[in-house]
């Protein structure tokens with residue numbers, strides 16, 4: 001069993017808090033009409049990107065989803081510039097062109113969140129191909145959902161990565177729903193990881209809210225990719241606490257289901273693990289949580305103060 | 321006449337056609353128990369059950385392909401593709417299968433199927449959720465394409481599409497779903513292939529699609545105060561296009577403004593302008609089928625023709641509000657184009 005080092009563990013813990021706080025703030029700003037467009041939040045699923053990305057180097061790559069703020073932050077994106085993008089401001093990563101569903105930080109290896117479900121996976125295969133051809137030892141992580149698993153794009157991407165032994169880790173954040181449709185309605189069987197056998201790659205299903213278990217599985221997958229042993233399909237079972245998008249009244253799920261998953265919240269579970277190992281003192285925890293809150297406040301203020309893009313900027317960047 | 325929301329008019333059309341013909345089934349992501357992401361299938365699952373109203377996986381190719389197969393085998397499926405942008409993921413099924421099948425099989429099959437989806441910017445939905453891609457579909461022989469601009473047409477055109485024995489793409493507009501308008505009570509079917517003159521006029525013809533119809537009517541109001549009489553035509557069906565109505569208007573005005581949310585290059589507006597240009601100065605006397613048939617030669621075109629296109633810039637749809645506002649055509653830009661063709 002591979003365990004995170006203290007540094008890695010604290011980084012994961014901090015990133016989970018950052019994503020939670022950030023997403024909750026986004027919900028408030030959306031409700032206050034400060035953030036336009038469609039917003040998909042990942043509250044409840046923070047552990048997955050926080051843990052997987054803690055295993056990545058700066059020049060590794062991440063292909064994110066429509067529910068991707070956390071994936072982007074976990075790869076090291078600045079909260080200020082992510083928030084500013086959500087606000088549609090000129091200081092955002094994409095200068096207001098993209099918003100929540102098209103959030104890219106290329107210099108940090110963030111290939112973009114994606115508005116077309118499943119479409120990020122073939123692209124992740126492509127960056128892995130480049131790494132293989134150029135022998136860079138870079139790993140690409142392609143995040144996707146249980147719903148995305150049923151797109152043709154996902155199937156084609158998994159097969160291609162397997163047959164070429166590409167350095168990619170497919171991370172399925174299985175939150176049991178595709179929009180308002182429960183997994184049982186869109187997929188027969190309960191294991192997406194089981195499909196890996198048919199593609200000829202490793203497949204692992206883990207409790208995504210159990211950080212040490214997830215870390216162990218993800219570390220093996222990342223090491224395999226980096227050492228030339230090809231792709232892995234890692235399925236992390238988790239749950240989103242909020243609606244599919246902000247404004248979704250969630251009529252399709254029972255309240256006790258949500259309560260049961262709240263009880264499995266990864267943050268206190270991992271805090272207990274840290275405390276048990278003496279990696280986190282009470283005052284340290286308080287300081288860390290306070291620092292994260294301040295960072296999100298700062299990001300929000302930055303976004304609010306930032307200028308709007310000039311309307312004419314709409315005409316730029318169509319071609320190189 | 322009762323006032324109905326555009327989205328409710330769609331749900332009503334589906335419910336009526338399902339009640340009328342048990343071969344009609346509905347397929348799509350979240351169209352069943354949840355009633356659709358925008359509510360266009362609300363109530364159908366409860367009324368007709370899960371056999372006929374099916375929630376699908378996120379598998380556009382399989383959904384559209386299955387609808388084609390089901391149509392060949394005797395059903396009359398109505399598929400929802402959640403946003404028109406996503407139709408790119410199943411474009412092979414639409415273009416190489418659905419559109420060509422009857423022709424290449426020598427007329428052996430009928431494909432009574434409908435693909436509903438929606439177009440349109442204006443909700444800050446960003447580059448991958450705001451597209452108006454009707455020109456792609458109109459370009460392809462074998463597809464019929466409608467773009468309802470009012471609740472009455474949303475209902476009437478959908479009912480006609482379901483009853484048609486050919487594949488029909490019904491392109492709704494996401495910003496119109498909440499629009500209220502009068503819908504005739506009882507059986508209301510809008511024939512495919514017939515344009516509607518939304519406002520009569522004599523100086524200039526404005527042909528507008530989808531949400532731009534409302535903008536064109538506002539523009540016509542504005543220029544009326546300046547003494548310009550604008551006729552506003554809503555083609556409603558883009559394929560087959562009602563050429564007669566458009567050409568008759570242009571013959572009268574000699575000035576044509578087209579307005580749509582799709583890009584200008586190779587757009588439906590370009591097609592309409594080309595049509596008008598081909599008829600400029602055409603003789604009054606029919607010249608026979610060898611000249612092209614149809615309305616060609618049957619009607620006098622104007623001696624001169626002034627044209628303008630009102631379209632967005634040739635860029636993806638930007639997310640941020642000030643940029644999207646610049647991007648999206650509106651009544652003011654249509655009015656400006658009208659003044660330009662007036663000279």
Ligand SMILES: Cc1ncc(C[n+]2csc(CCOP(=O)(O)OP(=O)(O)O)c2C)c(N)n1
Nearest residue numbers: 067115116117145146147148177178179406
């Ligand atoms: C090709 C395509 N089809 C449909 C959609 C609409 N859509 C957006 S998110 C979503 C559900 C995705 O489910 P899942 O992959 O499980 O991700 P989750 O939302 O649960 O994070 C759907 C159907 C889309 N964006 N792209």
Ligand SMILES: [Mg+2]
Nearest residue numbers: 145146177178
């Ligand atoms: Mg899901």
